[in-house]
Amino acid sequence: MIFELDNVELYFKSHRVLNGIYLKGETGKVTGLLGRNGSGKSSLMDIAFGILKPKYMLIRLNNKPLQQPLYKLKIAKYMPQYNFIPSSMKVAFAFQLYQVDWQAFVTLFNNFEAYKNLRFKGLSGGERRLIEVYLSLKTESKITLLDEPFSHLAPLYIEKIKALILEEKKHKIIIISDHLYPHILDISDTLYLLKNGTTKLINQLTELEDYGYL
Numbered sequence: 001m002i003f004e005l006d007n008v009e010l011y012f013k014s015h016r017v018l019n020g021i022y023l024k025g026e027t028g029k030v031t032g033l034l035g036r037n038g039s040g041k042s043s044l045m046d047i048a049f050g051i052l053k054p055k056y057m058l059i060r061l062n063n064k065p066l067q068q069p070l071y072k073l074k075i076a077k078y079m080p081q082y083n084f085i086p087s088s089m090k091v092a093f094a095f096q097l098y099q100v101d102w103q104a105f106v107t108l109f110n111n112f113e114a115y116k117n118l119r120f121k122g123l124s125g126g127e128r129r130l131i132e133v134y135l136s137l138k139t140e141s142k143i144t145l146l147d148e149p150f151s152h153l154a155p156l157y158i159e160k161i162k163a164l165i166l167e168e169k170k171h172k173i174i175i176i177s178d179h180l181y182p183h184i185l186d187i188s189d190t191l192y193l194l195k196n197g198t199t200k201l202i203n204q205l206t207e208l209e210d211y212g213y214l
C-alpha cells in the first residue's frame with residue numbers, strides 16, 4: 001500500500017502554515033517527519049487522518065485520490081500528541097477495546113503487571129503514554145500515524161518501542177514525528193523535514209544542518 005499527501009495548503013486565518021507538501025508512506029517502511037516547534041507536523045498528521053481540512057490537499061491511496069477522510073476507511077490509527085484514552089477508563093478495558101493482548105504486553109513490560117485493573121488516571125504521565133503508544137502500534141491497522149511517541153518515555157522503553165515499530169512496519173505504513181530526532185533517524189526508511197511550510201526529502205543527514213534544523 002502507498003499513501004501520499006500532496007499539494008497541501010493550510011491556513012489558520014491569514015497565517016499560511018503549510019504549502020507545497022509532499023509526503024509518502026509505504027507498507028514496510030517508516031516515514032519520519034522532523035521539524036521545529038510550530039512547523040506544522042501535528043497539523044499535517046491531522047490532515048492525513050482527515051480530522052483537519054486544509055484549503056487544498058490531494059491524498060492518494062495506491063495512486064488513486066482518496067475521496068473521503070482516511071479515518072472513515074477504518075484502516076488507519078492515529079496517536080495524537082495529547083492523551084487520547086479517557087482518564088476514567090480501566091487499563092484492561094483499553095486492551096480489550098483495541099483488541100491487543102495484555103499478556104504479550106506485560107511479558108515485554110513486566111512492571112505493568114499490577115496495573116491491569118487500574119484506571120488511566122492512576123498511572124504516571126509516562127506510563128500512560130507508553131500504553132497509548134503500545135496500543136496504537138499493536139492494534140490492527142494498515143496505516144499508523146504516531147505524533148511524538150517517544151517524548152515522555154524512559155530510554156529503555158524507547159528502545160523497546162523502536163523494536164516494536166520495526167516489527168510492525170513489516171505489514172504497515174508507519175508515519176512518525178518526534179523531537180527526539182536521533183530515534184527518528186534510527187528507525188526511518190524515508191525522512192522529511194518540515195520547514196517554512198514545505199516538506200524537504202532528506203537523503204543525507206548533513207542536509208538537516210544545511211536546512212538549519214540541527
Ligand SMILES: Nc1ncnc2c1ncn2[C@@H]1O[C@H](COP(=O)(O)OP(=O)(O)OP(=O)(O)O)[C@@H](O)[C@H]1O
Pocket residue numbers: 012017035036037038039040041042043044081
Ligand atoms: N487551531 C489552531 N488555530 C490557529 N493556529 C493554529 C492552530 N493549530 C495550530 N496552529 C498554528 O499552526 C502552526 C503549526 O502548529 P502544529 O501544532 O501543527 O506544529 P508542530 O510542528 O506540531 O509543533 P510542535 O512540535 O510544537 O508540536 C503553529 O504556528 C500553531 O500556532
